[in-house]
Amino acid sequence: MRTRFAPSPTGPLHLGHAYSAILAHDMARAAGGQFLLRIEDIDRSRSRPEWERQIQRDLSWLGLTWDGPILRQSDRQAAYDTALDDLWSRGLLYPCSCNRRDIAAAAGAPNEGEPPMGPDGIVYPGTCRPAANRPWRDRPRPRNVALRLDMRAALASLGLASGDRLSFIETGGGEGTSVGQIAFAAQELIDRVGDVVLARREMGSSYHLAVVLDDAFQGITHVVRGADLFEATRIHVLLQRLFGLSTPLYHHHRLIRDENGKRLAKRDDARAIAKYREDGATPSDIRKMVRLPTSRNG
Structure with missing residues (x-):
């Protein structure tokens, strides 16, 4: 099994991104497979290196690891x-x-x-x-x-x-x-x-x-x-x-939605992973928020 997470570096990762990344990561690891990271930065007018760096920090903080080098669409x-x-x-x-x-x-x-x-x-x-x-x-x-x-x-x-x-x-x-x-x-x-x-x-x-x-x-x-x-x-x-x-x-x-049932988007900075981290949340807290097991074996 080879899965991937492919975010665009145009803003912060939010809870919806975390759910998708954790799910793909856990599915691959449970099957003894590989989890890859791809940066979808083909929109050069909106993509920013600082957002890519934060994406990597957020994923690492969540305890996710990826196999091999990062693939970038710009290449x-x-x-x-x-x-x-x-x-x-x-x-x-x-x-x-x-x-x-x-x-x-x-x-x-x-x-x-x-x-x-x-x-x-x-x-x-x-x-x-x-x-x-x-x-x-x-x-x-x-x-x-x-x-x-x-x-x-x-x-x-x-x-x-x-x-x-x-x-x-x-x-x-x-x-x-x-x-x-x-x-x-x-x-x-x-x-x-x-x-x-x-x-x-x-x-x-x-x-x-x-x-x-x-x-x-x-x-x-x-x-x-x-x-x-x-x-x-x-x-x-x-x-x-x-x-x-x-x-x-x-x-x-x-999809991960807000209290009004609306799907989260990049503009939902209040639900950004970095904001939760700054406020003292743990990776286990994030997993609970998106209703995923607190460990791959849980």
């Missing part, structure tokens, strides 16, 4: 470029100049009803999608522009008809999600996911592309993460198929 751009070049040459990507306001306006046009929502928000209405073959696919892939995956073309390239099904194994079941083999029809990727962004302007990649390539590179066998990412797994399974990668097992866990 992985060449791998992302290779993957994007591959998809571009296959005619599966197209440039997109739409911003969030453009997408909302197009999707919410009169007589269209409520726009469908997907893992990334409103399902892209296809404004920039080329209507014909892409004669520019033989040209070099453009840089510093947003690139979307043409979902219909991607499915066709795999020989998948609308009723064909893809699947993954879910072992977590957090927030009421199903456990076992989760199957979904190819048509769902068109209707409920749409043409997702795989390269963001001035970032060189996107979360979906990077996480799939990085998990494969690190040999992750069990992806442990919050249930808020359950729906995005359909995107990741498709990308794995497109790149010929194996699909790991997924363990989507419950």
